[in-house]
Amino acid sequence: MLSKLKIALSTLVAGATVAAALTAYATTASAPAAANAAPPQAAMPAATAEPAKKESSSTADHSKFKALQVKFKTAPEVTKACLTCHTEAAKQIQKTKHWTWEFLNTETNQKLGKKHIINNFCTAVESNQKFCTACHVGYGWEDSKYDFSKQENVDCVVCHESTGTYRKVPGLSGHPTYKDMEYPPHSGKIVKAPDLAKVAQSVGKTSRANCGACHFNGGGGDAVKHGDLDSTLKDPPKFLDVHMEKKGLNFSCGACHMTSAHQVPGSRYTPTVDVNQGVPPHMRGKVDGSNPASCQSCHGSKPHPAKMAKLNEHTDKIACQTCHIPEFARGQATKMSWDWSTAGQLSPEGKPITKKDSGGHNAYDSKKGDFTWEDHVIPEYIWFNGKVNYTLRETKLDPTHVVKINSFEGSPTDGKSLIWPVKVFRGQQPYDSVSNTLLVPHTFGADGDSYWSNFNWDKSLAAGMKAANAPYSGQYGFVKTEMSWPITHMVAPKADALTCAQCHSKDGRLKNVQGIYMPGRGDQNKWLDYAGWTFALLTLIGVIVHGAGRIYTHRKG
């Protein structure tokens, strides 16, 4: 009893001592020295002379070309002038996805491309060509009768001009503005008509701004679609993209998407490199059919130094992007969901309305429905072997489940798959509730049937499906959909790559990746655990028995 009292008393005194010590520490221990009255001297500024203007390495100054020193009235006239020298350019363009908006996936035999797929952003091009073709590398695509063989309809300057004044506004069938116009309508913002001669004379290598004019604005606006492509990449700081940083490597898009005869390699339809087929990945300078727009093209399959050799053991299962793009949308928020089913709410006066979220992003638009946005998005991770299956207009769907607009194939056992980061874009969109197929809405146009003019789904869907020459029962509903986008841009500095513990932990990044044993993740085998604990218990019993035996024999003499 006395000894218990002593222990209790000791504990009490010890606790009080610790508390007193902590309080003393909190109040006095870290007191800084008296503040120095003199402020630290400011660093001397560096020389402020303006850097010399970088000389172009081009052998041609297009402003000196007579053919470009004319007053162009329309953009196709500019193209005609371009073609007087670049005789094969239009023919090359007309063989590309940028022109045809078609892609035949030979693995799945699915006809893809913007012309055919229905996504869960703006949904479909059919019946909305005048609007969507603002991002077509051509002029005049208004409807399904478009002449894809006309060379002067190819838009050269959208990819090559450098004035920054050339804008293809939605609704003009791919033409630039020829006179100043207000866009978006009723916004008070004026888009100036470009000086086409100046635009033509400014041409050069395709810059990030050229590609970004469309690819940063996919899905109907800046940062909407991809998550790893937005206007912050026009002039990205180091934290955002180590390859494109202006003060650093300053890569243009073409540095990776190395173009030949206007064919731009590397797209979401063929985004991967096969590292497990015994064939080395494409390396720069090598002529073959593999994808040069991959990390491995420059870095190889074993990119880490010898002291980090363990990381090289991961490259046959983990895509580079998984560790080196820890989050996407790090420059600004990206759209994460789009619910078309709530579109059409109007003000008491019958006018369309918009609402913003706390961050100032569009959260609701009568024309489009509800949106959500997020920045610094933690990707979802999946097994991906490069094969993608699409839910097309004619594909039967199950409306009781979330419809995957595109399904990424892959498994840990197929010998081809890597764990990839993806943006999963979620939404609700119209479907034919009788035939259980996706529908094409007619959204844009002043024709009385378009959704944005009358907010009437019946008319819009009937017109869209008629334009697509596809059957429609006349009954529609809204189905939940998901569309995945492989993340491959916005590579972070190497110090910001995922650490081991970010994956090898119980609630780590790869917690939902199935089919593999990952140390540290809490992957457990019940029988293996039983066996381990049994051995541990037996060892403990052995130690105790042995120790007791020793004590017993020692005391016995």
Add this chain to the structure above:
Amino acid sequence: MLKIISGFVAALVLAGVLAYSFMSSLMFWEIPSPFGVEETAARIQQNIQNVGNGWTLSGLRNPAKAVEADGSNTLPVMMVEACSTKYSGPILKDDKVRYLSILMPCKISIYKKNDGKTYIGGMNAGLMGKFFGPMVGEVMGHVAEDQAKFVIFDASKPAPALIRGTPGAAGGAAAGGGGGC
């Protein structure tokens, strides 16, 4: 005697270990938020403006931006700063505890973690105050009561806009005036 000393030392070590283990969770709190970082910050700002007791917003800081400016990445962090002269006044008027001005303005941190979720973190003002005498303890107790109200959200109400500027006190706490301490 030896038993008493060894018992005392053992208890000292035990108490130290316990204090070390639980100190952070006692001094600071962290709760998950059902909203994103910006919306959480905006709702907290709104709550601060509505709670009364002289609370005003002092600023909104984004420490992640400094990391980015240095060429590196970190997940989003926002710090909502608020102050009430009703509570700061008595402390600032007392020479003995005026150094506690380093705890002003009151900060609530909103951040995203690697699980993709948003969390709210703050200082346990009630407990902290008890270290510094009865007057501070009482004041900080009231602060803690109000702090608890800052993080009660009504999801049925629309998300307010985030107030990015520093209302009434440009430069956060530095400028003084009506918006801060």
